[in-house]
Amino acid sequence: MRGLTIVGAGGFGREVWCLASLLNDTGALWDVIAIRDDHPAHHRGFCDDLGADILGPVDELDPRVEEVVVAVGDPSVRRSITQRLPSGARFATLVHPGAHLGPRVTLGDGCVVAAGAALSTNIQLGDHVHIDQNATIGHDCHLEDFARVNPAACLSGTVHLGRGALVGANATVLQGRDVGAGAVVGAGAVVTRDVTAATVVKGVPAR
Numbered sequence: 001m002r003g004l005t006i007v008g009a010g011g012f013g014r015e016v017w018c019l020a021s022l023l024n025d026t027g028a029l030w031d032v033i034a035i036r037d038d039h040p041a042h043h044r045g046f047c048d049d050l051g052a053d054i055l056g057p058v059d060e061l062d063p064r065v066e067e068v069v070v071a072v073g074d075p076s077v078r079r080s081i082t083q084r085l086p087s088g089a090r091f092a093t094l095v096h097p098g099a100h101l102g103p104r105v106t107l108g109d110g111c112v113v114a115a116g117a118a119l120s121t122n123i124q125l126g127d128h129v130h131i132d133q134n135a136t137i138g139h140d141c142h143l144e145d146f147a148r149v150n151p152a153a154c155l156s157g158t159v160h161l162g163r164g165a166l167v168g169a170n171a172t173v174l175q176g177r178d179v180g181a182g183a184v185v186g187a188g189a190v191v192t193r194d195v196t197a198a199t200v201v202k203g204v205p206a207r
Protein backbone atom coordinates (compact mmCIF):
# COMPACT_ATOMS: atom_id res chain seq x y z
CA MET A 1 0.00 0.00 0.00
CA ARG A 2 1.38 3.37 -0.97
CA GLY A 3 -0.17 6.28 0.89
CA LEU A 4 0.29 10.03 0.91
CA THR A 5 -0.39 11.84 4.16
CA ILE A 6 -0.93 15.55 4.17
CA VAL A 7 -0.22 16.98 7.60
CA GLY A 8 -2.56 19.83 8.45
CA ALA A 9 -6.31 20.04 7.83
CA GLY A 10 -6.38 23.84 7.64
CA GLY A 11 -6.95 25.83 4.47
CA PHE A 12 -3.56 25.15 2.90
CA GLY A 13 -3.72 21.48 3.88
CA ARG A 14 -6.99 21.13 2.04
CA GLU A 15 -5.56 22.91 -1.00
CA VAL A 16 -2.66 20.46 -0.98
CA TRP A 17 -5.10 17.54 -0.66
CA CYS A 18 -6.82 18.84 -3.82
CA LEU A 19 -3.44 19.13 -5.57
CA ALA A 20 -2.46 15.56 -4.64
CA SER A 21 -5.83 14.27 -5.82
CA LEU A 22 -5.37 16.08 -9.13
CA LEU A 23 -1.91 14.54 -9.57
CA ASN A 24 -3.32 11.10 -8.74
CA ASP A 25 -6.01 11.49 -11.40
CA THR A 26 -3.30 11.75 -14.03
CA GLY A 27 -0.83 9.19 -12.69
CA ALA A 28 -2.25 6.92 -9.92
CA LEU A 29 0.70 7.71 -7.67
CA TRP A 30 -0.86 6.73 -4.32
CA ASP A 31 -3.45 4.18 -3.22
CA VAL A 32 -4.69 6.44 -0.42
CA ILE A 33 -4.47 10.20 0.09
CA ALA A 34 -5.44 11.33 3.57
CA ILE A 35 -4.95 14.17 6.02
CA ARG A 36 -3.52 13.97 9.52
CA ASP A 37 -4.16 16.63 12.12
CA ASP A 38 -3.75 16.67 15.89
CA HIS A 39 -7.04 18.57 16.22
CA PRO A 40 -9.22 17.13 13.46
CA ALA A 41 -12.51 18.26 14.99
CA HIS A 42 -11.71 21.89 14.04
CA HIS A 43 -11.73 21.06 10.35
CA ARG A 44 -13.86 17.95 9.95
CA GLY A 45 -16.77 19.69 8.22
CA PHE A 46 -14.60 21.18 5.47
CA CYS A 47 -12.77 17.87 4.97
CA ASP A 48 -16.01 15.91 4.82
CA ASP A 49 -17.26 18.30 2.13
CA LEU A 50 -14.18 17.48 0.04
CA GLY A 51 -14.35 13.75 0.73
CA ALA A 52 -10.94 13.92 2.42
CA ASP A 53 -10.31 11.35 5.15
CA ILE A 54 -8.74 12.65 8.35
CA LEU A 55 -6.58 10.06 10.07
CA GLY A 56 -5.42 10.39 13.66
CA PRO A 57 -2.69 12.59 15.04
CA VAL A 58 0.68 13.13 13.42
CA ASP A 59 2.48 10.92 15.95
CA GLU A 60 0.60 7.86 14.63
CA LEU A 61 2.03 8.23 11.13
CA ASP A 62 3.52 4.99 9.78
CA PRO A 63 6.57 5.88 7.66
CA ARG A 64 6.61 2.40 6.08
CA VAL A 65 3.41 3.08 4.15
CA GLU A 66 2.86 6.84 4.28
CA GLU A 67 4.83 9.47 2.39
CA VAL A 68 4.35 12.89 3.93
CA VAL A 69 3.98 16.51 2.99
CA VAL A 70 3.61 19.02 5.81
CA ALA A 71 1.04 21.52 4.55
CA VAL A 72 1.09 24.07 7.34
CA GLY A 73 1.69 27.65 6.25
CA ASP A 74 3.50 29.01 9.30
CA PRO A 75 7.17 28.11 8.78
CA SER A 76 8.01 27.67 12.48
CA VAL A 77 5.02 25.39 13.06
CA ARG A 78 5.90 23.45 9.91
CA ARG A 79 9.44 22.98 11.16
CA SER A 80 8.38 21.80 14.61
CA ILE A 81 5.91 19.29 13.15
CA THR A 82 8.55 17.99 10.76
CA GLN A 83 11.00 17.53 13.63
CA ARG A 84 8.61 15.34 15.59
CA LEU A 85 7.65 13.02 12.74
CA PRO A 86 8.74 9.41 13.26
CA SER A 87 12.26 8.64 12.12
CA GLY A 88 12.42 7.29 8.59
CA ALA A 89 9.66 9.63 7.37
CA ARG A 90 9.71 9.97 3.57
CA PHE A 91 8.66 13.31 2.09
CA ALA A 92 6.80 13.91 -1.16
CA THR A 93 7.25 17.05 -3.26
CA LEU A 94 4.12 18.16 -5.12
CA VAL A 95 4.15 20.45 -8.16
CA HIS A 96 0.86 21.58 -9.69
CA PRO A 97 0.68 20.84 -13.44
CA GLY A 98 -0.29 24.48 -13.92
CA ALA A 99 2.98 25.73 -12.43
CA HIS A 100 5.94 26.60 -14.65
CA LEU A 101 9.39 25.35 -13.71
CA GLY A 102 12.20 26.42 -16.02
CA PRO A 103 15.57 24.76 -16.52
CA ARG A 104 17.95 24.22 -13.59
CA VAL A 105 15.27 24.54 -10.94
CA THR A 106 15.85 22.12 -8.06
CA LEU A 107 13.35 21.32 -5.30
CA GLY A 108 14.12 19.67 -1.98
CA ASP A 109 12.01 17.11 -0.16
CA GLY A 110 8.51 17.98 1.04
CA CYS A 111 8.09 21.08 -1.14
CA VAL A 112 4.78 22.31 -2.57
CA VAL A 113 4.50 24.45 -5.72
CA ALA A 114 0.91 25.59 -6.30
CA ALA A 115 -1.06 26.45 -9.43
CA GLY A 116 0.18 29.37 -11.49
CA ALA A 117 3.54 29.67 -9.73
CA ALA A 118 6.43 30.43 -12.06
CA LEU A 119 10.07 29.63 -11.29
CA SER A 120 12.33 30.80 -14.09
CA THR A 121 15.86 29.36 -14.04
CA ASN A 122 18.77 28.41 -11.80
CA ILE A 123 16.64 28.35 -8.66
CA GLN A 124 17.25 26.24 -5.61
CA LEU A 125 14.57 25.37 -3.04
CA GLY A 126 15.56 23.62 0.16
CA ASP A 127 13.35 21.11 1.96
CA HIS A 128 9.73 21.84 2.98
CA VAL A 129 9.51 25.08 0.99
CA HIS A 130 6.07 26.30 -0.14
CA ILE A 131 5.49 28.42 -3.23
CA ASP A 132 1.83 29.40 -3.24
CA GLN A 133 -0.48 30.27 -6.13
CA ASN A 134 0.72 32.71 -8.79
CA ALA A 135 3.95 33.55 -6.98
CA THR A 136 6.91 34.29 -9.24
CA ILE A 137 10.49 33.37 -8.43
CA GLY A 138 13.15 34.96 -10.62
CA HIS A 139 16.50 33.69 -11.82
CA ASP A 140 19.20 32.58 -9.39
CA CYS A 141 17.05 32.68 -6.24
CA HIS A 142 17.91 30.48 -3.30
CA LEU A 143 15.25 29.61 -0.72
CA GLU A 144 16.40 27.78 2.39
CA ASP A 145 14.49 25.02 4.19
CA PHE A 146 10.96 25.89 5.43
CA ALA A 147 10.78 29.20 3.55
CA ARG A 148 7.35 30.18 2.23
CA VAL A 149 6.20 32.50 -0.56
CA ASN A 150 2.52 33.43 -0.29
CA PRO A 151 0.13 33.95 -3.22
CA ALA A 152 1.15 36.37 -5.98
CA ALA A 153 4.34 37.45 -4.21
CA CYS A 154 7.29 38.24 -6.44
CA LEU A 155 10.93 37.45 -5.79
CA SER A 156 13.09 39.27 -8.32
CA GLY A 157 16.37 37.70 -9.46
CA THR A 158 19.08 36.56 -7.05
CA VAL A 159 16.97 36.85 -3.90
CA HIS A 160 17.94 34.77 -0.89
CA LEU A 161 15.34 33.66 1.67
CA GLY A 162 16.78 32.32 4.89
CA ARG A 163 15.51 29.27 6.73
CA GLY A 164 11.82 29.68 7.56
CA ALA A 165 11.49 33.17 6.06
CA LEU A 166 7.97 34.09 4.89
CA VAL A 167 7.05 36.52 2.12
CA GLY A 168 3.42 37.71 2.35
CA ALA A 169 0.84 37.75 -0.39
CA ASN A 170 1.48 40.25 -3.19
CA ALA A 171 4.78 41.40 -1.68
CA THR A 172 7.80 42.11 -3.88
CA VAL A 173 11.42 41.49 -2.95
CA LEU A 174 13.75 43.48 -5.18
CA GLN A 175 16.70 41.88 -6.91
CA GLY A 176 19.63 40.70 -4.87
CA ARG A 177 18.03 41.24 -1.46
CA ASP A 178 18.41 38.89 1.45
CA VAL A 179 15.50 38.06 3.76
CA GLY A 180 17.00 36.58 6.90
CA ALA A 181 16.04 33.37 8.64
CA GLY A 182 12.62 33.50 10.28
CA ALA A 183 11.85 37.00 8.98
CA VAL A 184 8.32 37.92 7.83
CA VAL A 185 7.60 40.27 4.94
CA GLY A 186 4.05 41.64 5.23
CA ALA A 187 1.47 41.30 2.51
CA GLY A 188 1.91 43.92 -0.21
CA ALA A 189 5.31 45.10 1.03
CA VAL A 190 8.17 46.11 -1.28
CA VAL A 191 11.53 45.01 0.12
CA THR A 192 14.23 47.42 -1.02
CA ARG A 193 16.85 46.56 1.62
CA ASP A 194 18.03 43.34 3.24
CA VAL A 195 15.73 42.14 6.01
CA THR A 196 17.32 41.17 9.32
CA ALA A 197 16.64 37.64 10.56
CA ALA A 198 13.60 37.14 12.81
CA THR A 199 12.13 40.60 12.14
CA VAL A 200 8.77 41.65 10.61
CA VAL A 201 8.73 44.29 7.88
CA LYS A 202 5.77 45.77 6.03
CA GLY A 203 4.77 48.66 3.78
CA VAL A 204 6.38 50.41 0.84
CA PRO A 205 9.31 50.58 1.18
CA ALA A 206 9.29 47.77 3.75
CA ARG A 207 10.40 48.76 7.26
Ligand SMILES: CC(C)(COP(=O)(O)OP(=O)(O)OC[C@H]1O[C@@H](n2cnc3c(N)ncnc32)[C@H](O)[C@@H]1OP(=O)(O)O)[C@@H](O)C(=O)NCCC(=O)NCCS
Nearest residue numbers: 132150151167168169184185186187188189200201202203
Ligand atom coordinates in the same frame (compact mmCIF):
# COMPACT_ATOMS: atom_id res chain seq x y z
C1 LIG B 1 2.78 42.12 8.47
C2 LIG B 1 2.08 41.09 9.33
C3 LIG B 1 3.02 39.89 9.54
C4 LIG B 1 1.78 41.78 10.66
O1 LIG B 1 1.08 40.91 11.47
P1 LIG B 1 0.70 41.41 12.98
O2 LIG B 1 1.96 41.68 13.72
O3 LIG B 1 -0.24 40.40 13.55
O4 LIG B 1 0.01 42.80 12.70
P2 LIG B 1 -1.40 43.39 13.16
O5 LIG B 1 -2.50 42.72 12.39
O6 LIG B 1 -1.45 43.35 14.66
O7 LIG B 1 -1.30 44.89 12.69
C5 LIG B 1 -0.39 45.79 13.27
C6 LIG B 1 -0.40 47.07 12.45
O8 LIG B 1 0.24 46.81 11.19
C7 LIG B 1 -0.68 47.09 10.11
N1 LIG B 1 -0.45 46.07 9.09
C8 LIG B 1 -0.65 44.73 9.22
N2 LIG B 1 -0.27 44.11 8.10
C9 LIG B 1 0.15 45.05 7.26
C10 LIG B 1 0.66 45.00 5.95
N3 LIG B 1 0.80 43.83 5.29
N4 LIG B 1 1.03 46.14 5.35
C11 LIG B 1 0.91 47.34 6.00
N5 LIG B 1 0.43 47.45 7.27
C12 LIG B 1 0.06 46.30 7.88
C13 LIG B 1 -2.06 47.03 10.73
O9 LIG B 1 -2.98 47.81 10.00
C14 LIG B 1 -1.79 47.59 12.11
O10 LIG B 1 -1.68 48.99 12.01
P3 LIG B 1 -2.15 49.95 13.22
O11 LIG B 1 -1.28 49.59 14.38
O12 LIG B 1 -1.90 51.32 12.68
O13 LIG B 1 -3.58 49.62 13.45
C15 LIG B 1 0.79 40.55 8.69
O14 LIG B 1 -0.27 41.48 8.76
C16 LIG B 1 0.96 40.12 7.25
O15 LIG B 1 0.91 40.91 6.31
N6 LIG B 1 1.18 38.79 7.08
C17 LIG B 1 1.18 38.16 5.79
C18 LIG B 1 -0.24 37.71 5.46
C19 LIG B 1 -0.38 36.95 4.15
O16 LIG B 1 0.46 36.92 3.28
N7 LIG B 1 -1.51 36.29 4.04
C20 LIG B 1 -1.78 35.40 2.93
C21 LIG B 1 -1.92 34.00 3.43
S1 LIG B 1 -2.06 32.84 2.13
